[in-house]
Amino acid sequence: MNQEEKVLEIDKIKQEWSDYAMTETVKEKIREMVPILSESELIFRLRETTEAKKLLEICGNPPLVTLEGVTKIIKTTEQGGCLQAEQLELIRNALVAVRRLKSYLERGKMQQISLAYYEENLSELKDVAEEIEAAVFHGTVMDKASAKLQDVRRKFARCEEKMREKADQMIRNNKKYMSDSFSTFRNGHLCIPVKKEYKYKIAGAVIDQSATGSTLFIEPSSVARYYEEAERLRIEEEEEILRILYTLTALVGAASEEIWQNVRTIERLDFAFSKGKWSLEHEGTEPELLKERKICLTDARHPLLEKESCVPLQFAIGGAIRGIVITGPNTGGKTVALKTVALCCMLMQFGMHVPCREAEICMCSNFLCDIGDGQNLSENLSTFSAHIKNVLEILKRVGPESLVIMDELGSGTDPQEGMGIAVAILEELKKSGALFLVTTHYPEVKTYATQEPGIENARMTFDRENLTPLYQMVIGEAGESCALHIARRLGMPKRMLKKAMEAAYGRQPKERKESADAVEIQQSLLELSGAEQESLEKVYIPRIQRRKAAHKKKGAGFQRGDSVMVYPDQKIGIVCEPANEKGVLRVQVKGKKIWINQKRIKLLVPAEQLYPEDYDFSIVFKTAEHRKLRHDMERKYVEEAIYHE
Numbered sequence: 001m002n003q004e005e006k007v008l009e010i011d012k013i014k015q016e017w018s019d020y021a022m023t024e025t026v027k028e029k030i031r032e033m034v035p036i037l038s039e040s041e042l043i044f045r046l047r048e049t050t051e052a053k054k055l056l057e058i059c060g061n062p063p064l065v066t067l068e069g070v071t072k073i074i075k076t077t078e079q080g081g082c083l084q085a086e087q088l089e090l091i092r093n094a095l096v097a098v099r100r101l102k103s104y105l106e107r108g109k110m111q112q113i114s115l116a117y118y119e120e121n122l123s124e125l126k127d128v129a130e131e132i133e134a135a136v137f138h139g140t141v142m143d144k145a146s147a148k149l150q151d152v153r154r155k156f157a158r159c160e161e162k163m164r165e166k167a168d169q170m171i172r173n174n175k176k177y178m179s180d181s182f183s184t185f186r187n188g189h190l191c192i193p194v195k196k197e198y199k200y201k202i203a204g205a206v207i208d209q210s211a212t213g214s215t216l217f218i219e220p221s222s223v224a225r226y227y228e229e230a231e232r233l234r235i236e237e238e239e240e241i242l243r244i245l246y247t248l249t250a251l252v253g254a255a256s257e258e259i260w261q262n263v264r265t266i267e268r269l270d271f272a273f274s275k276g277k278w279s280l281e282h283e284g285t286e287p288e289l290l291k292e293r294k295i296c297l298t299d300a301r302h303p304l305l306e307k308e309s310c311v312p313l314q315f316a317i318g319g320a321i322r323g324i325v326i327t328g329p330n331t332g333g334k335t336v337a338l339k340t341v342a343l344c345c346m347l348m349q350f351g352m353h354v355p356c357r358e359a360e361i362c363m364c365s366n367f368l369c370d371i372g373d374g375q376n377l378s379e380n381l382s383t384f385s386a387h388i389k390n391v392l393e394i395l396k397r398v399g400p401e402s403l404v405i406m407d408e409l410g411s412g413t414d415p416q417e418g419m420g421i422a423v424a425i426l427e428e429l430k431k432s433g434a435l436f437l438v439t440t441h442y443p444e445v446k447t448y449a450t451q452e453p454g455i456e457n458a459r460m461t462f463d464r465e466n467l468t469p470l471y472q473m474v475i476g477e478a479g480e481s482c483a484l485h486i487a488r489r490l491g492m493p494k495r496m497l498k499k500a501m502e503a504a505y506g507r508q509p510k511e512r513k514e515s516a517d518a519v520e521i522q523q524s525l526l527e528l529s530g531a532e533q534e535s536l537e538k539v540y541i542p543r544i545q546r547r548k549a550a551h552k553k554k555g556a557g558f559q560r561g562d563s564v565m566v567y568p569d570q571k572i573g574i575v576c577e578p579a580n581e582k583g584v585l586r587v588q589v590k591g592k593k594i595w596i597n598q599k600r601i602k603l604l605v606p607a608e609q610l611y612p613e614d615y616d617f618s619i620v621f622k623t624a625e626h627r628k629l630r631h632d633m634e635r636k637y638v639e640e641a642i643y644h645e
Contacts, residue, residue: 003390007369008342013303017352020277022064026270035349039363043289045351050286051115052276053353055108062104064270065097067263074260077253086139088132088248091259095129098122098262101269115272121265123258128251135248141241149240156233159226163190166222170202177201179215189227191217275352283307284353287344290362293400293435294318295345299357302340303347311471313340318362321456323429323436325449327478328460333471334439335371337460338405341437342367345403364435365401368394384418387411391425400433409438409445419444430454446478558585558598561607561617567600575607576621588621 005011018030036042055062073087083091102124108116135145143150167183167190175181177198183190186208194202194216196209204220219227252259278284282303299312311333317324326334344354348361370390391406398404409422419442426448429436440446449455457478461470488497558564562575566589573589579598586595611617 004367004369007371008339008346008367009304010343010346013343013347017274017278020274021270023066023267023270024068025267026274029271030274033350035346035364035367036351037349037363037365039289042349042351042363046286046289046348046353048115048272049275049279049351049353051113052272053279053284054111054276055113055115056273056276056280058111058113059104059107062269062273063097063100064266064273065094067094067266070094070259071263074252074256077249077256081249082242082245083249083252084245085136085141088136088245088252089139091252092129092132092136094259094262095125098266099124099126099129101266115269118265118269122262123255125255125258128255131251132248135244141244145244146240149237149244152233152236152240156230156237159230159233160190163223163226163230166226167192167220170220170222174198174202179210184217186217189219190223191219194218279353282353282355284355285357285359287348287354287356287359287361289348290360292318293322293362293433294360295341295362295403295435296358296360297341297344297354297356298359300340300344300359301355302336303343303355305336312357313337313473314475315341315473316475317435317437317456320454322433323426323438323449323455324458324475325426325445325455325478326437326439326458326460326473327441327446329462332460332462333473334460335407336471337473338371338407338437338439342369342403342405363401364403365399366397366403368398368402368404368434369406370394371405371407384411388421395425395428395432398429398432398434402432402434404429404434404436406436406438409440409442411441415442418442423448426452426455450478558601558603559607561611561615561620562603563605563607563610564601565604566596567602572604573601574620593621 014030014033018027021027021030036045069090073083073091076083076087102119102122105116105119105122109119135141141149143153164183171178171181171183171192174194177194178192179195180193183192185191189207191207192202192204193210196214196216199206199216199218202218202220204218204224206216207219208217209215210217282301295315295317297313297315300315301307301310301312315337326337328334344356344359345361345364346367347354348359349363354361370387387408394404394406406425409425411418422438422440422442422445426436426438426445429438430452446457449457456475458473458475459477461472461474463470487500492500557579558575560575560578564573564575564587565571566573566587571589573587575585576588576593577586579585583598584595585598585601586593587601588594
């Protein structure tokens, strides 16, 4: 799949198209389809699609079947192999399907549809089908396939019946020796189930035994004498079946050329009907093939969009106009419009109908596309670099019979330089003689298109009241991005709009013929010139809560919760109260609180490393009764309680 097909999503359309095909050969052909460059072949393919669609409308779906299995069978006959009963039955079913298809096409011939005359290339091979049907059923050769086979099978059945009778008689006469009341075949021999301990009571050969070994399966001597006769009859049966299969194989082999012709014809019809089915689904129409370089589309739709929600496109290019510069707001449908035009042209050159009410399309030697940002991290390509690389490849390949579409021309870099590059690209495309469509937001490019012969502006419409795109193209007018208008409607402060307008258009904007909003812009500047300095309404955002910086202990006071060493006793304690102005602090040592000068203690672990930021130190320094009393006082008045913190 080339770059153009990937960009235009032709692969998705091909997948949808191939789903309407029955045969794998046709599905593969669709996947590998490329634009047809032969005018005569293209005319033929377009007519083929139209006739297939007409046949479908009049006669319904054709009884097409896949014949992949048949082709393998025919190859077997050509290589001298013998066909099995199942394979012969498949051939017969295929010939029955051919007969039904011929009947379907006969109805089309009555409507004077030329595609229906493929019926004359189909051979139902009635004699072959009847011979197979008379000999084979459900994957087996029937008794009536030959008189000899019928006689052998009748003799074999009689022999087997006698063997059953002898075995059943032996079971009835020796019930006490039997582990079961019926006979069974073991290793091709008819046997009776005998208890192991009575092995010598029955005359015969042991053929098999049960899993436990308690039962022996013995072929009685009275039965064994019929075994050789049964084996002889079985061999005769196999030989006769093989003769019949070889005879039928030779019959099929003699008709192999007609069967190959059937396969090829069905594949051609399958291809044509797949196009017709796609056209019916998408309400397609046969485009008029133009010799002059011109494209006219009426009510065109993108084939991958829902018909109900897709706004039809009106488009025309050609004659004196070789290029169209499309402008308009973001998400306004510019890119979809580009793809719709390119897809309609490409589908036409596949021999397909196009999703339009009317269409006049010229052939194109190639389709060149630059859509998407093309950013490639593995190749260290930025959006702009990727665009330029792709554009340069396009300019190398472009010619007077090309169709070129480019999205966001000159974007991804400095606006002034991007504008200049966009104009230079348009110049090259114009010189090439190709038909081209580009989208842009640069006002200078719109001005260039207005002034340059052979290039026309177009705009995508926008509902300013509802701030929604209308997805309609108007050729001959330049569009606006509507960014300032949208910003104003969405609540951007006037001071910001004033600054934006001055930066975009200057303090005294010049009249811009291509701008439909020139008067409105000037009026807006006048309105905003004395605007009050309104501000955006701020939304509360929670602030980051920074952790407190760890306090330095040398030369600084100790904090509550610090783990310290008390000298000279060298006992570990916890600071209860920081030092007062005299440098005396309170330390809890082994459950007792003492006052001590800070010079007699040394920091071991600061409090922030031992406890969370809002830790309740009453858990450490107060008794459980004390904490309960405080809790009760916080909830209600407690009589005669004295609370000391």
